[in-house]
Amino acid sequence: MAAVKKSVSVKDVARLAGVSEQTVSRTVHDSPSVRPETKERVRAAMRELGYRPNFAGRSLRRGKFKTVGVAMFNITGTGNLDRMEGFTAAADKHGYAITLTKVDGHPYTLESASSRMSALPVDGMVVIMNRMPADFGTFEPLPGMQTVLVTMLEHPLCSTVDNDQFDCSRQVVEYLLGRGHKTVHFISCPERSLSGMRREEGWRETLRAHGIEPPRLIRGDWTAQSGYAAGQALADDPTCTAIYASNDAMAYGCIRGLESRGKRVPEDVSVAGVDDSLGDIVPDRRLTTVRFDNKRVGMWAVDKIAGAEGVEPGVEHMLFPGVLVEGDTVRDWR
Amino acid sequence: MAAVKKSVSVKDVARLAGVSEQTVSRTVHDSPSVRPETKERVRAAMRELGYRPNFAGRSLRRGKFKTVGVAMFNITGTGNLDRMEGFTAAADKHGYAITLTKVDGHPYTLESASSRMSALPVDGMVVIMNRMPADFGTFEPLPGMQTVLVTMLEHPLCSTVDNDQFDCSRQVVEYLLGRGHKTVHFISCPERSLSGMRREEGWRETLRAHGIEPPRLIRGDWTAQSGYAAGQALADDPTCTAIYASNDAMAYGCIRGLESRGKRVPEDVSVAGVDDSLGDIVPDRRLTTVRFDNKRVGMWAVDKIAGAEGVEPGVEHMLFPGVLVEGDTVRDWR
DNA sequence: TTGCGCAATGGCAACGTTAACATTTGGGCG
């Protein structure tokens, strides 16, 4: 084993190649004003010494990091993997890297995410919001640090992007009404979930828009067990022919709950969920659900930052609609 | 809007506070050799100017980034969220950040992950391996860049860490044999999956260790549908009283497949899976499965790098055993 | 022959931070 070498700098390469540091730098950036043979000599020296450009020196000089920070309050949230896929895809496209940080949610504020990021080598940041931060109204992004929030709430100073949960409910409810149902029952979620609450609004308002007074909802907790209980409860309600659950796990649980009480799906009751999360996990016939493109959401967020390269940013709000996936759990009642 | 300010440096703070740059630096690091009242004055200046220490300058000076890079060939893989939770948790503990990169899997080599990372501001790197890289045997980590592989294969030059998939199978098979079964059938997975193949070995060798010749396995593809088909096929085999599937989705599908052929679980056949991934998704009685602590795996990997702080690293290999979770899908046959 | 222009390369400075060393100040003690 050789002793641990100090890191190799342009200076070392320059010395070995017998050129100036500047020529090494130009070679690294493949400048046309270096003679091909000189370039080759420099490259040989780089190979021999194992030269790797130093990120810190470069960033210091350039004043840019080519990196986007991602702050999450909760790493293991639904859709985070797909969003992450989107973050990295967009970052790659622009030659950026992604720096990931978990933010302690006590208190649950944008300020804590922001100050966490401020010490890191990032040019901009993305915050994934699941709940309502205490300082949402008053938060100001750090000067010079473009900030994108992944949320449906519009912020006056930060761009935002998310799936359109309101429209998701509209699609599902109108689809079910279109199939001949007189009303749609709803299995909700814990009240602190922003997206869940927005789905709830969408369900309620779409029904009203069709002149239907929304029936009493059943509050679930995202788990199949709570869906199962809801299904059992709704099985005894003769007015209930269509059920919309705020996620697929509850929808699936609901189906099994209905079946446990002798109801058949979709013959007696139609059931729809949201997320398209059960794809390969459940062997049953395909659930009617809404598919979101979280990867696209992630890409949009990072594009907004990495694609701006010095352009005056400008606040923008983007909602991507989901796609309704017809499954075998809804039949035609007309 | 004010014009975009140039970033604020220690120099600006020093001028405003009427002290030297060094005193500002010392204040930032809360050195005891600065008078409290001076500190307060400096801090006031920092607040007024909105000073944030510059990461590049700091790293350049220190020669360290306090950052660990994570390279993934496939972001949306099972367990990645939990691993990521572990990465960030360990990084936090040491005051490190995580930089995430997707590596193109063509070709699928450690070299491509390594060279991707070499240009980023990281002190060490973690590679998540799902398949066998073409250059596994010949790969050498970059000098000065400690590299940890998340895999069960031991590497001569890199530390490795993963769940113990062999032991996982041992636990399941011995549990089932202990419940009185004469043999255990196995639903496998695609052959390129390293962890899946190791589970297969574990199943086979554990049976042999008990003097049992392993029955013919059924190759699945991770999906519940393939498990369903396997269940149907095995339903007609009278010797089959215990089935071990290489993941929970296939196990669940298998149960439904058996049921579709009139077999009852666990009365007629016992079924076990791996992953503990169906927790809240399926309302049925609890599947017998093995739970892995991917967060711990992630923490170990980052600890190995961030916890070493200049210590001569040393190659180490770590396997964490899973925990068998008894469910209602196995009955006692004794 | 001289001068001009272009291609190729070199020298210098600065980005922001902090380790190492230097200096000043004030207090205690002989």
Next chain:
DNA sequence: CGCCCAAATGTTAACGTTGCCATTGCGCAA
């Protein structure tokens, strides 16, 4: 009253890179 020591603060230089400008060498036109 002078000396010494410790606490508090200041000065300098260097980390690696690259933009800007200067310099060199060469071919070609006047």
